[in-house]
Amino acid sequence: MTMATGVNSSTAQPRGPIFLNKHAILDALAGRGRMFPVIIALLLIWAYFYWANPLFLSPRNLSNLSLQIVVTGTLALGLLFVLVIGEIDLSVAALGAVSAAVAAGLAVNSGYDTTVAVLAGLCVGAVLGAFQGLVVTYFRAPAFIVTLGMSMVLQGTLLDLLPPGSNLISLVGQPMGKVAxxxxxxxxxxxxxxxxxxxxxxxxxxxxRGRTARSIASSFNTRVVVPVVAIALLGILTVFV
Structure with missing residues (x-):
């Protein structure tokens, strides 16, 4: 009696160029090329808006866009470290608003110098953020609960810091407003x-060099050349005002 040694065709993995290419593409997108879809999508968005209005890629507009994303970009950079360790911060928006309200209130309502007011706002944000970090770290409290509660407290505090009715501190004609x-x-x-x-x-x-020393796959072009060239091009477009 002979025993069949073949593999069932229903359970065998497909072979051939299509299968290999598909998995090669998926591996590339999950590895070194994981940023390519984001870059391609960004280029397509820029191309569409440039087609709709050629002034979109003008130096002045790129400069304005850079100013507009400062707040969101700064908050995102700080939140990045929280997400990397698997935590979450629900108070980042309220904390940023309170810090800005403190700085604007000191500069406009109290007449403090812009530098002093900005430093005071940064100190408020740093102290409140450090307090939440200590509670989560030393008392093992869930970051979700701590930051959610702090967000509610800060939202109430923000109402007290802003003028009643308008809830707005105008920087028009103020030294702080001229910074931007x-x-x-x-x-x-x-x-x-x-x-x-x-x-x-x-x-x-x-x-x-650190990745290479630890025998971790690292391409000089991918890790150094491409990011530096991208930042250089974006910077050159921005400073041409």
Whole structure:
């Protein structure tokens, strides 16, 4: 009697170029190429808005977009570290609003210098954020509950900090309001861009060397060249005002 050694066709994995290519693409998108879909989507969005209005990619508009995303981008960078360790922060929006209200109130209503007011707002945000971190770390309280409760408290505090009725602190004509409308000279813009590129390139090279030393797959072009060139191009477009 002979025993069948073949593999059941219903359970066998498909073979051939299509199967290999499909999994190769999925592996690439989940590995080194995971940023490509995001970049492609961003380029398509930019291309559409440029087609709708050629002024979209003008230096002035890119500069305005950079100013508009400062708040969201800064909050996202801080929240990144929380998400990396598997936690969550539901108070980030309310905390940012309270810090901004403290800074604006000191500068407009109390007449403090803009630098002092901004530093005070940053200190308020740092202290409240550190307090939540201590509660979560040392008392093992769920971050979801702690930050949700703090968000509610801060929302009530914000109502007390803002003027009744309008709930708005106007920065029109105030020194703090002029910060976002003052542009650096060309030489200062390029110097700042060059400094940022040097620091960013150094961090990318250090990361690449660290991964290589630990025998972790790392491509110099992917880890260093592409990010630095992308930041350089975006910076050049932004400083051409």
């Amino acid at each position: 409308t003052v542009y650096l000279p060309a030489w200062a813009s390029y110097s700042l861009l060059l400094g940022v590129l040097i620091v960013f390139a150094g961090l990318c090279i250090q990361t690449h």
